Amino acid sequence: MPGSTGSGVAEVREGQSVTFWVYSARDAAATLDLGLLGSGKALVTVNGVEVTEARRGDSTVAVSMSGGVNKVTVTGRTGTSLVDRLDVRPTPDALPATVHQAEAAALAGTAKAAPFSLADGEAAVTGIGGPPGNANTLTFTVRADRDGTYAMRVRYANPEQSAATHYNPDPLARHADVSVNGAAPQRVLFPHTFHENDFWELTVPVRLKKGDNTVRFAAQELPNFDGTTYASQTFPGVLLRSRYAPVIDRITVAPFSGR
Ligand SMILES: [Ca+2]
Known part of the structure; x- marks a missing residue:
């Protein structure tokens, strides 16, 4: 798959989802950068809270993480999203507290x-x-x-x-x-x-x-x-x-x- 990393992508159609389990050392902000290919749109949630509708080229969002393990889901909304990867980096100042x-x-x-x-x-x-x-x-x-x-x-x-x-x-x-x-x-x-x-x-x-x-x-x-x-x-x-x-x-x- 051109543009993908690792061994490939997950095809996500409407209603289908991919779940990532993401560790955070603290209750603090982190930036999610979702590697998304294809023409679809997908809804991203963190611990059940909707944080963004992502599409190829527009899939970066700062979110509030819980200390410990967090559930990040990517659920297809329209078309087919090709989910390549999720990059996470701590950015404690990304959201004003x-x-x-x-x-x-x-x-x-x-x-x-x-x-x-x-x-x-x-x-x-x-x-x-x-x-x-x-x-x-x-x-x-x-x-x-x-x-x-x-x-x-x-x-x-x-x-x-x-x-x-x-x-x-x-x-x-x-x-x-x-x-x-x-x-x-x-x-x-x-x-x-x-x-x-x-x-x-x-x-x-x-x-x-x-x-x-x-x-x-x-x-x-x-x-x-x-x-x-x-x-x-x-x-x-x-x-x-x-x-x-x-x-x-x-x-x-x-x-x-x-x-
Ligand atoms: Ca006090």
Whole structure:
């Protein structure tokens, strides 16, 4: 195949797709350069978020990657795309990012700023969440230049861990219900970081509108499958389901993609 590299290309027609698994060392921007031949157009997504419609000669896009392994798919839209390769290079400054410290955001109820030596600014917010119906929340105000999907990189710590048993090594994850501008929340699970002063990042895609947006973090103990009873009632003192959001240090908000 003229113009191709390696052993050839993948022919992608409408609805067919190619998936690349792409490692990123950090939650940060990278530039995808898709080697595309043929006359077709193809949709590119990163972790399920549409980032561009690519065609031959017009297939480079900066995207927000998650730390670890990312799923990049190329799906045929029209004609036949000949997918040759995907070049990826870290370009951390390719998408403008703004940092919002949790300790400077709006705190309600038991949510409070506390000192953590390894947090950005040596402070983070604890006490988000609690029993069902609580109002212990953390709310950021985030300005966006335009309507669109943004990568919200949450720097957090999750020290809460159930004592391991022989059949349940670790049944517990903290979660946050993240609501943008008061809309129905999306639930985000935060893996353990094993210590309250060990902060990791997790990228959450959010839809923002042009201007100021509110992004609220809330949490509560979730019920059992019956929807009415709680694990903390059935097994008091046994930590099976967290009622708290993680300790939140800061959020970094950047456009999810850009050209
Ligand atoms: Ca902080």
